[in-house]
Amino acid sequence: xxxxxxxxxxxxxxxxxxxxxxxxxxxxxxxxxxxxxxxxxxxxxxxxxxxxxxxxxxxxxxxxxxxxxxxxxxxxxxxxxxxxxxxxxxxxxxxxxxxxxxxxxxxxxxxxxxxxxxxxxxxxxxxxxxxxxxxxxxxxxxxxxxxxxxxxxxxxxxxxxxxxxxxxxxxxxxxxxxxxxxxxxxxxxxxxxxxxxxxxxxxxxxxxxxxxxxxxxxxxxxxxxxxxxxxxxxxxxxxxxxxxxxxxxxxxxxxxxxxxxxxxxxxxxxxxxxxxxxxxxxxxxxxxxxxxxxxxxxxxxxxxxxxxxxxxxxxxxxxxxxxxxxxxxxxxxxxxxx
Ligand SMILES: NC(=O)c1ccc[n+]([C@@H]2O[C@H](COP(=O)([O-])OP(=O)(O)OC[C@H]3O[C@@H](n4cnc5c(N)ncnc54)[C@H](OP(=O)(O)O)[C@@H]3O)[C@@H](O)[C@H]2O)c1
Numbered sequence: 236x237x238x239x240x241x242x243x244x245x246x247x248x249x250x251x252x253x254x255x256x257x258x259x260x261x262x263x264x265x266x267x268x269x270x271x272x273x274x275x276x277x278x279x280x281x282x283x284x285x286x287x288x289x290x291x292x293x294x295x296x297x298x299x300x301x302x303x304x305x306x307x308x309x310x311x312x313x314x315x316x317x318x319x320x321x322x323x324x325x326x327x328x329x330x331x332x333x334x335x336x337x338x339x340x341x342x343x344x345x346x347x348x349x350x351x352x353x354x355x356x357x358x359x360x361x362x363x364x365x366x367x368x369x370x371x372x373x374x375x376x377x378x379x380x381x382x383x384x385x386x387x388x389x390x391x392x393x394x395x396x397x398x399x400x401x402x403x404x405x406x407x408x409x410x411x412x413x414x415x416x417x418x419x420x421x422x423x424x425x426x427x428x429x430x431x432x433x434x435x436x437x438x439x440x441x442x443x444x445x446x447x448x449x450x451x452x453x454x455x456x457x458x459x460x461x462x463x464x465x466x467x468x469x470x471x472x473x474x475x476x477x478x479x480x481x482x483x484x485x486x487x488x489x490x491x492x493x494x495x496x497x498x499x500x501x502x503x504x505x506x507x508x509x510x511x512x513x514x515x516x517x518x519x520x521x522x523x524x525x526x527x528x529x530x531x532x533x534x535x536x537x538x539x540x541x542x543x544x545x546x547x548x549x550x551x552x553x554x555x556x557x558x559x560x561x562x563x564x565x566x567x568x569x570x571x572x573x
Pocket of ligand 1: 387
Protein backbone atom coordinates (compact mmCIF):
# COMPACT_ATOMS: atom_id res chain seq x y z
CA UNK A 236 0.00 0.00 0.00
CA UNK A 237 1.15 3.56 -0.74
CA UNK A 238 0.68 5.81 2.27
CA UNK A 239 -0.60 9.20 1.11
CA UNK A 240 -1.33 12.38 3.07
CA UNK A 241 -3.35 15.28 1.73
CA UNK A 242 -2.80 18.89 2.81
CA UNK A 243 -5.74 21.16 2.04
CA UNK A 244 -7.93 18.09 2.38
CA UNK A 245 -11.12 20.03 3.05
CA UNK A 246 -10.61 22.44 0.16
CA UNK A 247 -12.42 21.91 -3.12
CA UNK A 248 -9.66 20.07 -4.96
CA UNK A 249 -8.19 18.42 -1.86
CA UNK A 250 -11.55 16.93 -0.92
CA UNK A 251 -11.87 15.45 -4.42
CA UNK A 252 -8.42 13.93 -4.04
CA UNK A 253 -9.47 12.40 -0.71
CA UNK A 254 -12.60 10.95 -2.31
CA UNK A 255 -10.51 9.23 -5.00
CA UNK A 256 -7.77 8.05 -2.62
CA UNK A 257 -10.25 6.62 -0.11
CA UNK A 258 -11.45 4.16 -2.77
CA UNK A 259 -8.02 3.50 -4.27
CA UNK A 260 -7.07 -0.18 -3.83
CA UNK A 261 -3.34 0.56 -3.40
CA UNK A 262 -3.56 3.65 -1.20
CA UNK A 263 -3.85 4.07 2.52
CA UNK A 264 -4.67 7.57 3.76
CA UNK A 265 -1.87 8.46 6.18
CA UNK A 266 -3.12 11.88 7.28
CA UNK A 267 -5.45 14.68 6.21
CA UNK A 268 -4.68 18.30 7.04
CA UNK A 269 -6.32 21.71 6.83
CA UNK A 270 -4.94 25.15 7.63
CA UNK A 271 -2.95 25.41 10.87
CA UNK A 272 -5.52 27.69 12.47
CA UNK A 273 -8.52 25.72 11.19
CA UNK A 274 -11.02 23.66 13.15
CA UNK A 275 -10.59 20.34 11.34
CA UNK A 276 -13.35 18.19 9.84
CA UNK A 277 -14.48 14.66 10.68
CA UNK A 278 -13.92 12.24 7.80
CA UNK A 279 -17.56 11.22 7.81
CA UNK A 280 -18.59 14.87 7.52
CA UNK A 281 -16.11 15.59 4.73
CA UNK A 282 -17.56 12.80 2.62
CA UNK A 283 -20.92 11.59 3.88
CA UNK A 284 -21.32 9.94 0.46
CA UNK A 285 -18.43 7.55 1.20
CA UNK A 286 -20.54 5.62 3.70
CA UNK A 287 -18.78 2.45 4.77
CA UNK A 288 -15.31 3.77 3.94
CA UNK A 289 -13.23 5.16 6.73
CA UNK A 290 -10.31 7.55 6.80
CA UNK A 291 -8.51 9.95 9.10
CA UNK A 292 -10.24 13.14 10.15
CA UNK A 293 -8.90 16.42 8.77
CA UNK A 294 -6.80 18.06 11.47
CA UNK A 295 -5.05 21.45 11.56
CA UNK A 296 -1.72 21.23 9.76
CA UNK A 297 1.43 20.57 11.79
CA UNK A 298 4.54 19.42 9.99
CA UNK A 299 5.49 17.00 12.77
CA UNK A 300 2.10 15.32 12.62
CA UNK A 301 2.35 14.91 8.85
CA UNK A 302 5.85 13.46 8.91
CA UNK A 303 5.14 11.14 11.85
CA UNK A 304 2.33 9.60 9.79
CA UNK A 305 5.16 8.18 7.61
CA UNK A 306 3.56 9.00 4.25
CA UNK A 307 5.26 7.89 1.06
CA UNK A 308 3.71 10.87 -0.70
CA UNK A 309 1.75 14.01 0.02
CA UNK A 310 -0.73 15.73 -2.24
CA UNK A 311 -0.60 19.46 -1.59
CA UNK A 312 -3.90 21.12 -2.47
CA UNK A 313 -2.85 24.34 -0.81
CA UNK A 314 -2.36 28.00 -1.80
CA UNK A 315 0.72 28.63 -3.98
CA UNK A 316 2.84 30.24 -1.25
CA UNK A 317 2.04 27.43 1.19
CA UNK A 318 3.11 24.73 -1.28
CA UNK A 319 6.27 26.65 -2.22
CA UNK A 320 7.40 26.71 1.44
CA UNK A 321 6.20 23.27 2.43
CA UNK A 322 7.26 21.06 -0.49
CA UNK A 323 11.05 21.47 0.04
CA UNK A 324 10.72 20.49 3.71
CA UNK A 325 8.65 17.42 2.89
CA UNK A 326 11.13 16.34 0.21
CA UNK A 327 13.89 16.67 2.78
CA UNK A 328 11.89 14.39 5.09
CA UNK A 329 11.74 11.79 2.31
CA UNK A 330 8.10 12.42 1.31
CA UNK A 331 7.34 12.61 -2.41
CA UNK A 332 5.17 15.59 -3.32
CA UNK A 333 2.42 16.05 -5.87
CA UNK A 334 1.62 19.73 -5.76
CA UNK A 335 -1.73 20.84 -7.13
CA UNK A 336 -0.84 24.53 -6.80
CA UNK A 337 1.21 26.60 -9.22
CA UNK A 338 4.27 26.74 -6.97
CA UNK A 339 6.47 24.47 -9.11
CA UNK A 340 4.95 24.72 -12.60
CA UNK A 341 7.10 27.49 -14.03
CA UNK A 342 10.70 26.56 -14.73
CA UNK A 343 11.92 30.17 -14.65
CA UNK A 344 12.04 31.42 -11.03
CA UNK A 345 12.21 35.01 -12.31
CA UNK A 346 8.56 34.75 -13.41
CA UNK A 347 7.21 34.11 -9.90
CA UNK A 348 7.30 37.67 -8.49
CA UNK A 349 5.38 39.09 -11.47
CA UNK A 350 2.83 36.29 -11.94
CA UNK A 351 2.48 34.84 -8.44
CA UNK A 352 3.43 37.79 -6.25
CA UNK A 353 6.31 36.12 -4.38
CA UNK A 354 10.00 35.39 -4.88
CA UNK A 355 10.35 31.63 -5.16
CA UNK A 356 11.80 30.19 -1.94
CA UNK A 357 13.21 27.04 -3.61
CA UNK A 358 14.22 27.90 -7.20
CA UNK A 359 16.59 24.92 -7.28
CA UNK A 360 13.55 22.60 -7.33
CA UNK A 361 11.96 24.15 -10.43
CA UNK A 362 14.28 22.18 -12.70
CA UNK A 363 13.52 18.94 -10.90
CA UNK A 364 9.72 19.23 -10.76
CA UNK A 365 7.99 17.10 -13.40
CA UNK A 366 5.19 19.00 -15.13
CA UNK A 367 2.46 16.42 -14.72
CA UNK A 368 0.24 16.72 -17.77
CA UNK A 369 -0.02 12.97 -17.48
CA UNK A 370 -0.74 11.98 -21.07
CA UNK A 371 2.35 13.94 -22.18
CA UNK A 372 4.68 12.52 -19.56
CA UNK A 373 7.06 9.67 -20.17
CA UNK A 374 9.38 7.82 -17.85
CA UNK A 375 10.23 11.03 -15.95
CA UNK A 376 7.15 10.47 -13.77
CA UNK A 377 8.33 7.08 -12.53
CA UNK A 378 9.87 7.61 -9.10
CA UNK A 379 9.68 11.44 -9.38
CA UNK A 380 10.15 13.22 -6.06
CA UNK A 381 8.20 16.32 -7.05
CA UNK A 382 5.34 16.60 -9.52
CA UNK A 383 3.86 19.96 -10.47
CA UNK A 384 0.26 19.19 -11.35
CA UNK A 385 -0.81 21.46 -14.22
CA UNK A 386 -3.28 24.29 -13.77
CA UNK A 387 -6.91 23.70 -14.63
CA UNK A 388 -7.06 26.07 -17.63
CA UNK A 389 -3.68 24.85 -18.96
CA UNK A 390 -4.84 21.23 -18.71
CA UNK A 391 -7.84 21.97 -20.91
CA UNK A 392 -5.87 24.08 -23.39
CA UNK A 393 -2.70 21.98 -23.64
CA UNK A 394 -4.54 18.69 -24.15
CA UNK A 395 -6.33 20.28 -27.12
CA UNK A 396 -3.38 22.16 -28.61
CA UNK A 397 -0.28 20.06 -28.11
CA UNK A 398 -1.15 17.44 -30.75
CA UNK A 399 -1.49 20.24 -33.32
CA UNK A 400 1.52 22.41 -32.47
CA UNK A 401 3.69 20.99 -35.27
CA UNK A 402 1.19 21.99 -37.98
CA UNK A 403 0.21 25.43 -36.69
CA UNK A 404 1.19 28.51 -38.71
CA UNK A 405 4.08 30.06 -36.79
CA UNK A 406 3.20 33.59 -37.93
CA UNK A 407 -0.49 33.49 -36.97
CA UNK A 408 -1.88 34.43 -33.55
CA UNK A 409 -3.45 31.88 -31.21
CA UNK A 410 -6.67 32.87 -29.45
CA UNK A 411 -7.92 30.94 -26.44
CA UNK A 412 -11.20 31.67 -24.74
CA UNK A 413 -11.89 29.57 -21.64
CA UNK A 414 -14.84 29.55 -19.29
CA UNK A 415 -14.58 28.11 -15.79
CA UNK A 416 -17.09 27.20 -13.12
CA UNK A 417 -16.80 29.13 -9.88
CA UNK A 418 -15.16 26.31 -7.89
CA UNK A 419 -12.02 27.22 -9.87
CA UNK A 420 -11.53 30.04 -7.37
CA UNK A 421 -11.53 27.67 -4.36
CA UNK A 422 -13.83 27.91 -1.38
CA UNK A 423 -13.01 31.48 -0.44
CA UNK A 424 -15.92 33.57 0.78
CA UNK A 425 -15.75 36.84 -1.17
CA UNK A 426 -18.56 39.02 -2.42
CA UNK A 427 -17.32 38.68 -6.03
CA UNK A 428 -17.94 34.92 -5.87
CA UNK A 429 -21.31 35.02 -4.14
CA UNK A 430 -24.49 33.70 -5.77
CA UNK A 431 -26.09 37.12 -6.30
CA UNK A 432 -22.99 38.51 -7.99
CA UNK A 433 -22.57 35.59 -10.37
CA UNK A 434 -25.93 33.96 -11.07
CA UNK A 435 -27.32 34.86 -14.46
CA UNK A 436 -24.12 36.64 -15.49
CA UNK A 437 -21.01 35.83 -17.51
CA UNK A 438 -17.81 37.82 -17.70
CA UNK A 439 -14.21 37.85 -18.85
CA UNK A 440 -11.55 38.53 -16.22
CA UNK A 441 -7.76 38.74 -15.76
CA UNK A 442 -7.23 39.39 -19.48
CA UNK A 443 -3.50 39.55 -20.17
CA UNK A 444 -2.51 38.90 -16.58
CA UNK A 445 -3.84 35.46 -15.63
CA UNK A 446 -1.05 33.38 -14.06
CA UNK A 447 -1.90 30.37 -16.21
CA UNK A 448 -0.73 32.27 -19.29
CA UNK A 449 3.05 31.90 -18.74
CA UNK A 450 2.45 28.23 -17.90
CA UNK A 451 0.76 27.64 -21.26
CA UNK A 452 3.43 29.60 -23.13
CA UNK A 453 6.09 27.50 -21.42
CA UNK A 454 4.44 24.19 -22.29
CA UNK A 455 3.65 25.22 -25.87
CA UNK A 456 7.20 26.49 -26.38
CA UNK A 457 5.99 30.04 -27.12
CA UNK A 458 8.16 33.06 -26.46
CA UNK A 459 6.83 35.75 -24.10
CA UNK A 460 6.22 38.03 -27.11
CA UNK A 461 4.47 35.38 -29.29
CA UNK A 462 0.90 36.36 -30.24
CA UNK A 463 -1.00 34.18 -27.79
CA UNK A 464 -4.19 35.63 -26.31
CA UNK A 465 -5.83 33.91 -23.36
CA UNK A 466 -9.19 35.17 -22.14
CA UNK A 467 -10.58 33.41 -19.06
CA UNK A 468 -14.29 33.78 -18.22
CA UNK A 469 -16.26 33.11 -15.09
CA UNK A 470 -19.23 30.86 -15.81
CA UNK A 471 -22.00 30.69 -13.21
CA UNK A 472 -21.86 26.91 -12.75
CA UNK A 473 -20.04 25.09 -9.95
CA UNK A 474 -17.66 22.91 -11.97
CA UNK A 475 -16.19 22.54 -15.43
CA UNK A 476 -13.94 24.33 -17.90
CA UNK A 477 -14.71 24.70 -21.59
CA UNK A 478 -11.90 26.09 -23.75
CA UNK A 479 -12.48 27.35 -27.28
CA UNK A 480 -9.26 27.71 -29.27
CA UNK A 481 -8.92 29.44 -32.65
CA UNK A 482 -6.00 28.05 -34.68
CA UNK A 483 -4.45 28.60 -38.13
CA UNK A 484 -2.49 25.89 -39.91
CA UNK A 485 0.72 26.16 -41.91
CA UNK A 486 -1.03 24.59 -44.92
CA UNK A 487 -4.43 23.15 -45.79
CA UNK A 488 -5.42 20.26 -43.55
CA UNK A 489 -8.17 17.65 -43.67
CA UNK A 490 -10.31 16.23 -40.88
CA UNK A 491 -8.47 12.93 -41.38
CA UNK A 492 -5.09 14.62 -40.79
CA UNK A 493 -6.32 16.30 -37.60
CA UNK A 494 -7.91 13.05 -36.40
CA UNK A 495 -4.62 11.25 -37.02
CA UNK A 496 -2.70 13.73 -34.87
CA UNK A 497 -5.16 13.38 -32.00
CA UNK A 498 -5.15 9.58 -32.34
CA UNK A 499 -1.35 9.51 -32.24
CA UNK A 500 -1.43 11.51 -29.00
CA UNK A 501 -4.33 9.85 -27.23
CA UNK A 502 -5.17 6.38 -28.52
CA UNK A 503 -4.99 4.04 -25.56
CA UNK A 504 -5.28 7.00 -23.14
CA UNK A 505 -8.63 6.45 -21.39
CA UNK A 506 -8.85 9.88 -19.79
CA UNK A 507 -8.78 11.86 -23.04
CA UNK A 508 -11.67 11.21 -25.38
CA UNK A 509 -11.31 12.63 -28.87
CA UNK A 510 -14.67 13.26 -30.52
CA UNK A 511 -15.32 12.62 -34.20
CA UNK A 512 -14.71 15.46 -36.67
CA UNK A 513 -17.15 18.32 -36.23
CA UNK A 514 -18.47 17.16 -32.85
CA UNK A 515 -17.70 19.56 -30.03
CA UNK A 516 -17.48 18.76 -26.29
CA UNK A 517 -19.96 19.87 -23.65
CA UNK A 518 -19.42 20.36 -19.93
CA UNK A 519 -22.20 18.01 -18.92
CA UNK A 520 -20.33 15.05 -20.43
CA UNK A 521 -17.19 15.58 -18.35
CA UNK A 522 -18.28 17.14 -15.06
CA UNK A 523 -17.89 14.59 -12.27
CA UNK A 524 -15.50 12.50 -14.42
CA UNK A 525 -11.69 12.31 -14.68
CA UNK A 526 -11.89 12.69 -18.47
CA UNK A 527 -11.13 15.46 -20.93
CA UNK A 528 -13.15 15.64 -24.13
CA UNK A 529 -11.57 17.24 -27.19
CA UNK A 530 -13.18 18.07 -30.53
CA UNK A 531 -12.60 20.34 -33.51
CA UNK A 532 -14.36 21.94 -36.47
CA UNK A 533 -12.37 22.82 -39.58
CA UNK A 534 -13.40 26.15 -41.08
CA UNK A 535 -13.99 26.57 -44.83
CA UNK A 536 -10.69 26.47 -46.75
CA UNK A 537 -9.03 24.02 -44.32
CA UNK A 538 -6.45 26.53 -43.07
CA UNK A 539 -8.21 27.35 -39.81
CA UNK A 540 -10.11 25.46 -37.14
CA UNK A 541 -11.83 25.88 -33.82
CA UNK A 542 -10.69 23.32 -31.25
CA UNK A 543 -12.76 22.83 -28.11
CA UNK A 544 -11.96 20.95 -24.94
CA UNK A 545 -13.89 20.30 -21.76
CA UNK A 546 -12.79 19.05 -18.34
CA UNK A 547 -13.95 19.06 -14.74
CA UNK A 548 -11.60 21.64 -13.19
CA UNK A 549 -11.57 19.84 -9.84
CA UNK A 550 -10.84 16.41 -11.38
CA UNK A 551 -8.80 16.34 -14.62
CA UNK A 552 -7.91 19.96 -13.81
CA UNK A 553 -6.71 19.05 -10.30
CA UNK A 554 -7.46 15.96 -8.16
CA UNK A 555 -7.88 13.12 -10.65
CA UNK A 556 -4.83 14.22 -12.62
CA UNK A 557 -2.94 14.26 -9.29
CA UNK A 558 -4.01 10.65 -8.72
CA UNK A 559 -3.03 9.69 -12.30
CA UNK A 560 0.39 11.18 -11.52
CA UNK A 561 0.61 9.47 -8.14
CA UNK A 562 -0.08 6.15 -9.85
CA UNK A 563 2.66 6.73 -12.40
CA UNK A 564 5.17 7.87 -9.76
CA UNK A 565 4.65 4.58 -7.92
CA UNK A 566 4.71 2.41 -11.05
CA UNK A 567 0.98 1.69 -11.21
CA UNK A 568 -1.19 2.03 -14.32
CA UNK A 569 -2.51 5.59 -14.35
CA UNK A 570 -6.09 4.28 -14.32
CA UNK A 571 -5.66 2.53 -10.95
CA UNK A 572 -8.31 3.52 -8.43
CA UNK A 573 -10.78 5.09 -10.88
N1 LIG B 1 -10.16 24.90 -7.64
C1 LIG B 1 -9.64 24.45 -8.78
O1 LIG B 1 -10.33 24.25 -9.78
C2 LIG B 1 -8.16 24.19 -8.88
C3 LIG B 1 -7.68 23.50 -9.99
C4 LIG B 1 -6.30 23.25 -10.11
C5 LIG B 1 -5.45 23.72 -9.13
N2 LIG B 1 -5.94 24.41 -8.07
C6 LIG B 1 -4.98 24.85 -7.05
O2 LIG B 1 -5.08 23.96 -5.94
C7 LIG B 1 -4.84 24.64 -4.72
C8 LIG B 1 -6.08 24.46 -3.84
O3 LIG B 1 -7.17 25.04 -4.52
P1 LIG B 1 -8.67 24.87 -4.04
O4 LIG B 1 -9.50 25.53 -5.07
O5 LIG B 1 -8.95 23.46 -3.66
O6 LIG B 1 -8.64 25.81 -2.74
P2 LIG B 1 -9.57 25.87 -1.46
O7 LIG B 1 -10.88 25.25 -1.75
O8 LIG B 1 -9.55 27.30 -1.03
O9 LIG B 1 -8.78 24.99 -0.40
C9 LIG B 1 -7.50 25.35 0.07
C10 LIG B 1 -7.11 24.42 1.19
O10 LIG B 1 -5.82 24.77 1.66
C11 LIG B 1 -5.83 24.75 3.08
N3 LIG B 1 -4.80 25.65 3.60
C12 LIG B 1 -4.75 27.01 3.49
N4 LIG B 1 -3.64 27.46 4.09
C13 LIG B 1 -2.97 26.40 4.60
C14 LIG B 1 -1.75 26.22 5.31
N5 LIG B 1 -1.00 27.27 5.65
N6 LIG B 1 -1.38 24.97 5.67
C15 LIG B 1 -2.13 23.91 5.34
N7 LIG B 1 -3.30 24.00 4.65
C16 LIG B 1 -3.70 25.23 4.27
C17 LIG B 1 -7.24 25.18 3.47
O11 LIG B 1 -7.52 24.73 4.77
P3 LIG B 1 -8.93 24.99 5.51
O12 LIG B 1 -9.85 23.96 4.94
O13 LIG B 1 -8.61 24.76 6.94
O14 LIG B 1 -9.32 26.40 5.18
C18 LIG B 1 -8.06 24.48 2.38
O15 LIG B 1 -8.37 23.16 2.77
C19 LIG B 1 -4.57 26.09 -5.10
O16 LIG B 1 -3.20 26.31 -5.17
C20 LIG B 1 -5.22 26.23 -6.47
O17 LIG B 1 -4.63 27.22 -7.26
C21 LIG B 1 -7.27 24.63 -7.90
